Amino acid sequence: MPVAVIQSLDHEGRGIARVDGKAVFIEGALPGETVEYEVHRSRPTYEQAHTVRVLRASAQRVAPRCPHYGVCGGCSMQHLDATAQAAVKQRVLEDALWHVGRVRPGIVHAAIHGPAWAYRDRARLTVRLVPSKGGVLVGFHQRRSSYVADMQTCPVLPVHVSAMLPALHELIAGLSIPDRVPQVEIALGDGLTVLVFRHLLPFSATDEKRLAAFADAHGVQVWQQPGGPDSARSLWPKDASGLAYTLPEFGLRMDFHPTDFTQVNVHINRLLIRRALQLLDPRPGERVADLFCGLGNFSLPIARRGAEVVGVEGSEAMVRRAADNAKRNGLARRTRFYAANLFETTEDSLAALGPLDKLLIDPPREGAIAVVKALSPQQRPARIVYVSCNPATLARDAAVLVHEKGYVLSGAGIANMFPQTSHVESVAVFDHVGAQAANAPGV
Structure with missing residues (x-):
């Protein structure tokens, strides 16, 4: 197994080393560390790799909080102290x-x-029905892959949203069209959480009852989106109040639609x-x-x-x-x-x-x-x-x-x-x- 000493981080948070005249970009490695790594892509002037074992760790290394870290592609720097992450990004800039x-x-x-955790007020989760992996998968894409990471928890999502992920799996699996719900968009405003279900075929009456029951049980609004973003509309409650965020320093309330672009944090x-x-x-x-x-x-x-x-x-x-x-x-x-x-x-x-x-x-x-x-x-x-x-x-x-x-x-x-x-x-x-x-x- 090759060994390298990490010199710096690149703009994707990968450790950079030079081995035999080649630049090697190593996921999961930090500056100053000595790591064993495995190459998953090789080119004449560079290689891409991932860390197999850390032989000498950086003082800034921390234990990743998420059990899906390393599989899920949503985060790539949980192994680095949050304050140090900002310093790295400043150098990238x-x-x-x-x-x-x-x-x-x-x-x-x-x-x-x-906040370093539970900060994402917006997220777009991919849904796939994969019988060979046990049924419905809900999550972000896997790292370096178009496959879906089967997320049961996510510490960068708000705590109540992370907690409902297992129930969300069960809900979609129980619908009449689990293979025609490719995406769930999550949007939070002041005091409100909206889940927008993208669906490629109409929901049945039983589906709508299931979705409404889920909304009531978890204190969220459920919207349906049969087409483009402008097609999104409330499924339950029917008289859904709108989303908004406030800017207290300026005395402003900003109303928005669940599929509008707003900042994540x-x-x-x-x-x-x-x-x-x-x-x-x-x-x-x-x-x-x-x-x-x-x-x-x-x-x-x-x-x-x-x-x-x-x-x-x-x-x-x-x-x-x-x-x-x-x-x-x-x-x-x-x-x-x-x-x-x-x-x-x-x-x-x-x-x-x-x-x-x-x-x-x-x-x-x-x-x-x-x-x-x-x-x-x-x-x-x-x-x-x-x-x-x-x-x-x-x-x-x-x-x-x-x-x-x-x-x-x-x-x-x-x-x-x-x-x-x-x-x-x-x-x-x-x-x-x-x-x-x-x-x-x-x-």
């Missing part, structure tokens, strides 16, 4: 900014921390909004654009600070949700929301938004390359705050902003939105060299 974008932040902001989301607004520093009389605005997660806090906000989002349904949230929170006069494909942004479409003092960008993993390339001398906000869920695309876009558009990267830091995983959420602030904006606050 800084490495990406330099190696991809050739930029370094003027200030490295302190990492944003929150409500605790970190609140802190992330605080950090973003500290950096953006919106002021009364300023005009700010929030691109990829969703249901107004950043737009409404910015408006609450007195600025006029233009929100743009690709989904018309989310644009309507944002406008409704603005109205309910008394911010309709300070906000305007539009639907547009921001991946096709041009100088003209950006100019059509009108003059902008500042800009907030919160794109999906693909980043916002069209947006940053469309910035022109006529439309160049003094400050840009960029919230990212992918360090590589943030770094790519930062290179355009810094090397082509006249901005400096004033600061950047991570928010540990997904503890126990290698996912890196971050926020960066860019100031235009020629603008009279104040320096980015040192948060």
Whole structure:
């Protein structure tokens, strides 16, 4: 069995070693450790492997809490102390900014921390009927596989959701169409838990009674989704109240649909909004654009600070949700929301938004390359705050902003939105060299 000394971690949380001139990426290994490993993929310049035995352990190694760890692909870093996880992610961010974008932040902001366990207010569980494995399987995908990990518990889900997983297995197994329920989406709001059952054939009357009984027994709402996300509707109770999350610091209540995109971690989301607004520093009389605005997660806090906000989002349904949230929170006069494909942004479409003092960008993993390339001398906000869920695309876009558009990267830091995983959420602030904006606050 080959042995290696681990030098560092990669962006997926794998240990990196060099053996016989090859880079070896080893799952379950930590920097400074000596491990025995087994290769499961070999290429001329690198190998992928997993740890078989730890010969010398890191002081930062901890015992994984989840019994499914190592099989389930939902988490990859439970063997590393939670505080150390954030430090690793900060290095991943800084490495990406330099190696991809050739930029370094003027200030490295302190990492944003929150609960390490029971933090996931959203999850999408895959369902498979596999008679050879005992029947219905419910869980996240297995690591390096399209198979489903049969989860009986999950410590990153809220405690009451984790506790109902065995009953959820039994419920689906007892339906008339257990092989036609491919997914259960879980969404939590203030005081409410919704389970959305995706189904490819209609439920029978008996199925509906079973689902209603499950909802009553576990104190949840059960929704059914026969088609796309817009087809989701409440099955029980019939008069289901809506989901919402609150932003107490801004006096806001954000209503949402169970299949809408919202941040997975409500605790970190609140802190992330605080950090973003500290950096953006919106002021009364300023005009700010929030691109990829969703249901107004950043737009409404910015408006609450007195600025006029233009929100743009690709989904018309989310644009309507944002406008409704603005109205309910008394911010309709300070906000305007539009639907547009921001991946096709041009100088003209950006100019059509009108003059902008500042800009907030919160794109999906693909980043916002069209947006940053469309910035022109006529439309160049003094400050840009960029919230990212992918360090590589943030770094790519930062290179355009810094090397082509006249901005400096004033600061950047991570928010540990997904503890126990290698996912890196971050926020960066860019100031235009020629603008009279104040320096980015040192948060």
